[in-house]
Amino acid sequence: MLEDLEALQRALPRMLDGLLITLELTVGGALLAFAVAIVLGLLARSRHIIPRGFARVVIELFRGTSLLVQLFFLFFVLPLPPFNVELPPVLVGIVGLGLNYGAYGAEVVRxxxxxxxxxxxxxxxxxxxxxxxxxxRVIFPQAWALMIPSLNNLLIQLLKGTAVVYLITIVDLTAELNKLRVDTDVFFAYTLGLIVYFLIAYALTLIMNALEARAKTRLGRGKPLRESIGAAPVPDAKGAAA
Structure with a gap:
């Protein structure tokens, strides 16, 4: 165990760099996914067949194909003729995650x-x-409160989806865990990975819960944010909340 901790200490700078890449992919992919979800979700409700049909094709394309295949296409195929578009690996990861999870999010918005x-x-x-x-002013604020729990689930899925992005040469947290496994052992390296990913996911959940509480409070349907995340009120001697 002591040897594992020493190996972790030596690998810590690389682990932090990998963690930073994972956070960049998560935040960037989430922002793009949210924008894509709003646009496609609204287009899917259009009364005109052309924008509605365009939205349906894009949604089903990215929902019906593998995220990994989409990443490979963006990374290996786009630089070739006739596209000739070469993107940095991190940007490829953000675009791939954003489009894939944005398609799922569009159905949540709609x-x-x-x-x-x-x-x-x-x-x-x-x-x-x-x-x-x-x-x-009326419809979207109410829909926003309804969609946050589902968007929270997608956000956690997106975080976990960043683990496959290392296959396009991005050295993220998962890639660094694979390197750490060589210097330690499988149990130590991947248990550490489980803990780190869980902590990130839990932090994201707390943020989304706060957004949900705020959205409901603005609609007059929930407790103020401070009460929703604070401790329960303590009853006084008469049974009333203090």
């Missing part, structure tokens, strides 16, 4: 908007709101 009660849509019509005002 479904959440459709889940807003019909009465809310009727109220916006009664108030003579334009389509943009209707969506941004």
């Amino acid at each position: 479904g959440s908007i459709n889940s807003v009660p019909a009465g809310q849509w009727e109220a916006t019509t009664a108030l003579s709101l334009g389509r943009h005002q209707r969506m941004m």
Whole structure:
């Protein structure tokens, strides 16, 4: 065990560099995925067949093909004619993750908007709101509160999806764990990996839970953020919360 800890100490700078790459892929991929999800989710609800059809084709293309194959295509095929587009490996990872999980997120966006009660849509019509005002001021804030739990699941999946990006020469956390395994043993290296990935996932979950609490509070449907993450109130002698 002591030898494993010494090997970890020697590998720590490389591990931190790999962790930084994993965080860059996660944050960059998540931001791109969110943008893709919003655009495709709204287009999928369009009354016009061309934008709706375009959104459906893109969504089904990226949902129906492997993330790994998509990464290989972006990394190995795009630099070849007739595309002649060569992207840095980290950018390839971000684009691949963003497009893949953005396609899944588009269905979350579309479904959440459709889940807003019909009465809310009727109220916006009664108030003579334009389509943009209707969506941004009434419908989307309610849909946002509904979609956060599902987006949280996708965010965790995206984090775990970064583990395959090392196959396109990116030295991320998983790649460094594979190197650490050589200097230590399989149990030590991959147990450490499980712990690190869990801590990152848990931190992301806390952030998403805070966003959900804030969204519900703004709609008047939940507790204030401070109460939702704080300790439960302690009853006084009469049984009332102190």
